[in-house]
Amino acid sequence: MAQQVDGPRRAPLNRDRVLRAAVVLADEAGIESLSMRNLAQELGVVPMALYKHVANKEQLLDGMVDVVVGEIDPPVRDADWKVAIRQRILSARAVLLRHPWASRVIESRPQPTPVVLDYMNSIVGMFRSGGFSVDLTHHVMHVLGSRMWGFTQELFPASPLPADPATQTATLRELAARYPHIAEIAMAVTHDEGSVVGHGCDDQFEFEFAVDLLLDGFERLHQRGWASRRSTG
Amino acid sequence: MAQQVDGPRRAPLNRDRVLRAAVVLADEAGIESLSMRNLAQELGVVPMALYKHVANKEQLLDGMVDVVVGEIDPPVRDADWKVAIRQRILSARAVLLRHPWASRVIESRPQPTPVVLDYMNSIVGMFRSGGFSVDLTHHVMHVLGSRMWGFTQELFPASPLPADPATQTATLRELAARYPHIAEIAMAVTHDEGSVVGHGCDDQFEFEFAVDLLLDGFERLHQRGWASRRSTG
DNA sequence: GAGTATGGTGTACGGCGTACACCGTCAAGC
C-alpha cells in the first residue's frame, strides 16, 4: 500500500509501463525526442531508473517494436491465402500509420525479437497453407521485404509542391528544365488531385498497388509450379 | 606554393576531398565511426575545419550519397527498357556492395540532392521510352522503391546459424519448436548450400529474383494497357 | 529484528554536433 505521508507513492514502474510510455512519447513528440532523459522525465523519474527495467536503449526500441507488432490484427481464418495476406498486411499498415516512427525503428533493429519472429512465422505459414513450396515461400518473403510490415521505405518522399499556385508553376518550370521526366509525373499528379491542395502522392494507393502487384506475381509463380534451379522444393 | 620551412604545408582541403575521405572512412571503419571528429583526425585537421567545407553533418552525408550515386554506370544505350533498367539497377547494386553503409544513409536522407534526382529522372525516362504511360511509370517507380538503388532494406537479416553442426541442430530444433514455418525455410537453405558454411541466404539471388518479378509485373501491366481509374494517362 | 532483494537517486564520464571568437596566410588595390 502506498505511504500516506509525503503524498501517495507512485506505483512502481515496470517494463510494460516504460514501453508504453515510450510509444506514446514517440507518437506525440517524434522519435527524435525519445531520449532516455526525456522518457524518464515523462515518467516522473530520474533517467537511470529506466535501466532497472530495460537493459539499454536498444532493448527499449526492441520492446517498442513488440508493442507495435502486438497491435497488428491476427490473421483472418478460412480465407484464401491472397486475401488473408493482403488483409494482414493492410492491418499492419494501419498500425504503422498510428505510429509513424515505427517503420524506421523496425528497419534499425539488428535482431528480431520473438514477437517479430512470431509475426514472420505466421506470414510464412499463410503462404505454406496456400500451397506454396518452402522454397518459393522463402523467396517471396524476401520480395515482400518491408511491405510485410505495412510500409515501403519511402526514399525521398515526394516533397509537396508549394501551395501557392504562382510559386508552384515556377517550381514546376524549374523542375521541368532539369528533370523533365520527373516533372511530367509531378504535373500529372497535381492535375489529378484537383490541384491546390496538391499534397503529393496517395501513399495508400501506392502501397496497395504495390502489394497487389507483388501478390499477383507470387500467384503466377505458384500456379506455374515455380521451382528453383537448386532444389525441387 | 607550399612553404618550405616548417615542412611542406598541406594543400588546403576542399569539399571534394572531405567527401571522398568520408566515403573511405565509412567504407573502412563503418558508418558508425564516421563522426566529424574522426573524419577531421583522418584528414589531419581540427574538427571545426570541416565546417568550412560542408555546412553540417547532414550535408556531409548528402555529399557522400552523391559520390556513391556518381559511381553508378550510365544507362546502356539502345537496349530494351527491361534489359536496360535491370542492368542499371544491378550496376547500382554493385556500387552499394562496395559501400555497405550507403543504403542506410540513402534511406535517411530527407531531401534528394540534384544528383539523386538526376538518377531518378533517368530511370523514369527509361520507362517512358519503353512506352510506359506517365501514370504507370509513376506507380511502378513507387513499387521499385529502394530496389531502384540496388538494395532491399533487409529487415532482420537472416542471422547465420552457428557453424558448429551440433549447436546448429540444437538451434534448429529450438527454432522448429517455436517458429516451425521459419525453421522449415532455414533447414531447406542450409541443406541447399552443402551446409557447413551455411551463411544464410544468397542475397544476390534474392535481389535479382525480386527485380525480375517486379519487372515482369510491370511488363504485364504495360502490355495490358493498364490505366488508373483516375486518369487515362 | 536482521538480511536482502527491488527500485529509485546522484554523480560523473566520454562521446557527439556545432556556435563563436580568433588568428595566420595570401592576393588585390591603393
Add this chain to the structure above:
DNA sequence: GCTTGACGGTGTACGCCGTACACCATACTC
C-alpha cells in the same frame, strides 16, 4: 610597399546523448 579583407584552420565551450557506478530507501522474508 603597405593595407585590407577573404579564406581556411584553430581552440574553447555548450548542451545534448547513453550509461557505469556507488548509494540509499522501502518492503518482504526468515
